Amino acid sequence: MKLLDTKLKNSVLQTMIEILDRDRKAILNANNKDLDLFDKDDRAMYDRLIVDDKKVDSMITSVKEVREQEDPIGQVKTSRTLENGLMVVNKTAPFGTIMIIYESRPDVTIEAAVLAFKANNKILLKGGKEALYSNKALVECWHEALEKNGLNRDWIQLLTMDRSETQEFLKNPTEKLDLIVPRGGDKLIAFVKEHAKCAVLVSGRGNNFLYVDKNADWDKAVKVILNAKTQKISACNALDKILINEELPNYRERVKDLGDLLKAKEVSLLVDTKTRKILPDENVIEDEAVWYEEFLAMKGVIGTVVDMNQAIDKINKYSGGHSATIMTQDKTTAMEFMEQVDNAAVYHNASTRFTDGGQMGVGAELAISTDKLHHRGPLGLEQLTTNKYYVFGDGQVRD
Structure with a gap:
């Protein structure tokens, strides 16, 4: 796609802000149609699907924030003049055409598109049929915002293909694709x-862990656990697994208290064999696959570990590579945990719910990447660029 100047891109975004506010009633009515057709038994998916006035306000804020951010295209990364006189400049450049595949969340239609467009990428939005x-x-x-600014609506397209059509499109795309971001579970990513x-x-999936160290402040740990587990179960940064060091003072009483607190919040629990000795009414984990599972539900696991190393090994084996927290008052222990755990975000004494572009200061996000190339963590505006080398010479040839 043609490189657009910053003023034009920002004009499109300003127009979009005005249109979203003007058309909020139509947006809410359209969302109600989706909600009426959806099975409310899938609580996590249903929560993600809801659009209300607050959500529209959030969409508008996302567009405003990206509009105010510096244009990421054409930024000089490095510049050097070689002995042969060649000047080599490395600048940021657009990917080209990005395809994102996602379920349920209509706000992704705003956040993904605003980021892709400001970074001068064309985007194909493959949302779920439920939205x-x-x-x-x-x-x-x-499309109205683009056309009002003299641009083709091809910059932002909605794809409404079914699974077999999507498979065929991926195998034989009708246009060149430069990057695909599957935003969902393991089956979608594998597909x-x-x-x-x-x-x-x-x-990737969440399946986030929290480890309570023997030197943890228990009141802080309980506060963080309850927030991470129950504040928003439909988010990929919600907590699924809790590991508690058996050397924690008053370990048995505290595990029992935690079990009672979570049950009072209507969280169903699974426990390992050691923990079941303290929580005999809870179901014991019988299938190792549970440790790999992202719940997206009022469901959690409590496990017992002998030390931090066992906790680290368990997290690195089973987690989705998303987020992990250590609760401890020992800063040296915390740093060792954070350095050894192989996740996109690692926390000391804080909820995993902060793994979010807005919360981390990135702004709107396309997704949370659990890959290590080309970026890990929240995919914001800067991360939707690649690079290009500009080499300036005066007739140089290589010997």
Whole structure:
């Protein structure tokens, strides 16, 4: 796609802000159609699907924030003049065409598109069928904003293909794809990796862990656990697994208290064999696959570990590579944990719920990458660029 100047891109975004505010009633009506057709028994997915006035305000804020950010394209990364007189400049450049595949959340239709467009990328939005009416309404807003500024609506497209059509598109795309971001569970990621012909940047599952060290402040630990587990169960940064050091003072009483607190919050629990000696009414884990599972539900695991090294080994084996927390008053222990745990975000005495572009100061995000190339963590505006070398000479030839 043609490189656009910053003023024009920001004009599109300002127009989009005005259209979102003007059309909020139509957006909410479209969302109600999706909600009426959805099975409310899937609470996590249903929560993600809801668009209300607050959510529209959040969409508007996301567009405003990206509009105010510096244009990421054409930024000089390095510049050097070689002995032969060649000047080599490395600048940021657009990817080209990005495809994102996601479920349920209509706000992704705003955040993904605003980031891709400001970074001068064309974006193909493959939303889930459960959000069809909401996504159509939002993309119509984008198309109006583009056309009012003299741009083709091809910059932002909504794809409404079914699974077999998506598979065929990935195998034989009708246009060049430069990057695909599957935003969902393991099955979706495996499906895209199997069929895609271009780079795939994984936005992986959560399955986040929290380790309570023997030197933890218990009151802080309980506060963080309850927030991370119950504040928003539909988020990929929600807590699933709690590991407690058996050398924690008053270990048995505290495990029992935690079990009672979580049950009072209607969290169903699974426990390992050691923990079941303290919580005999809870179901014991019988299938190792549970340790790999992202719940997205009022469900959690409490396990016992003998020391921090066992906790680290367990996290590195089973987690989704997303987020992990250590609760401890020992800063040396905390740093060792944070250095050894192989996750995109590691925390000391804080909730995993902060793994979010807005909360981390990145702004709007396309996804949380659990890949190590090309970026790890929140995918913000800066991360939706690649690079290009500009080499300036005066007739030099290589010997």
